[in-house]
């Protein structure tokens with residue numbers, strides 16, 4: 001704690017690059033990777049993209065600064081870049097998760113909860129697996145609808161947990177499933193209408209191998225990727241750099257040991273491949289939302305390019321939907337690449353390849369530069385976040401479901417008797 005305070009003071013004084021030698025992690029067996037926190041000067045998206053190309057993961061953007069996390073290789077490159085202002089090794093203390101965090105679901109608890117929901121609501125919820133992970137775990141999905149076999153019903157595909165340490169992104173879609181099922185049963189008319197006319201696909205954890213690795217000891221490990229063993233004996237591919245649209249472009253590393261490693265080829269990973277196969281065999285999906293953490297953002301394509309979506313209508317639908325949803329959750333709506341360029345993410349592929357309206361939410365919290373040293377950073381905000389974050393994101397999810405019959409309705413002039421004309425009523 002003292003060290004934290006010391007660092008904070010040093011940072012506040014704006015002293016240039018420092019490097020602290022601490023008793024950090026051991027690196028043997030790749031079980032405790034050493035991470036460095038870095039602060040960069042970056043005045044715009046172009047500078048931020050250069051930083052992303054160092055192989056670090058950008059975590060916070062505040063005006064003309066960026067906070068990022070990376071390994072020793074990234075730190076060396078950062079030092080050469082001339083943009084680095086401050087760096088230090090993250091210690092156990094800073095990565096530690098609060099003791100009282102049992103409300104988060106590990107893989108066994110997640111599966112149990114999904115099985116329970118399917119058993120409790122047999123006419124509304126169907127449990128299936130869309131594939132297996134590198135380590136052989138099933139990728140469980142809940143299909144929620146009054147007729148889950150009707151592939152002509154418009155559908156929204158909600159996903160979470162692409163990144164291992166973003167545990168809140170697993171809890172949010174899981175709570176959405178529970179909410180829909182409970183509300184239908186307690187005769188909530190809006191939900192009855194939705195589930196009678198739409199299908200909801202919920203895959204809470206795309207990367208259970210990574211998530212399990214992150215929680216396998218009593219200390220959180222800040223793990224991001226999956227658990228593929230790479231040719232250089234490092235572990236993990238960044239699943240959000242492994243999708244096949246613009247794969248291999250900017251903001252994705254070719255170094256297997258980096259946290260943004262793109263993999264050996266597009267869809268080299270069983271997890272991203274399973275998601276691809278599911279999309280391709282369900283052309284009733286018109287909208288998708290991939291939950292991540294953190295920073296409180298609503299992002300839409302493109303992420304691999306600064307260009308706007310060239311189809312004007314598609315661009316307007318994404319923009320309008322993002323801005324509308326932002327009114328409910330208070331997040332910032334923007335094009336992904338306004339943040340920084342990153343190639344191979346889920347939403348670029350889903351829109352670019354399949355024309356599906358696609359969003360990435362970066363859930364809570366939003367951290368200012370001076371809050372960067374909170375234990376666990378923004379990835380481990382504690383279980384008190386689970387329910388409020390779900391609640392503020394519920395209305396955006398219901399909105400996407402409502403418009404999934406024809407997302408282009410959001411840019412049509414509203415009819416006078418609005419509501420009565422909705423196909424839902």
Ligand code: 0X9
Pocket residue numbers: 057058059163166240292293294299302303304336337339340341342343345360362
């Ligand atoms: O970098 C990512 O994969 C996402 N952020 S996270 O902190 N959850 O890792 C954002 C992806 C958005 N896409 C682009 N910026 N291109």
Ligand code: ZN
Pocket residue numbers: 162163166240292293
């Ligand atoms: Zn993420």
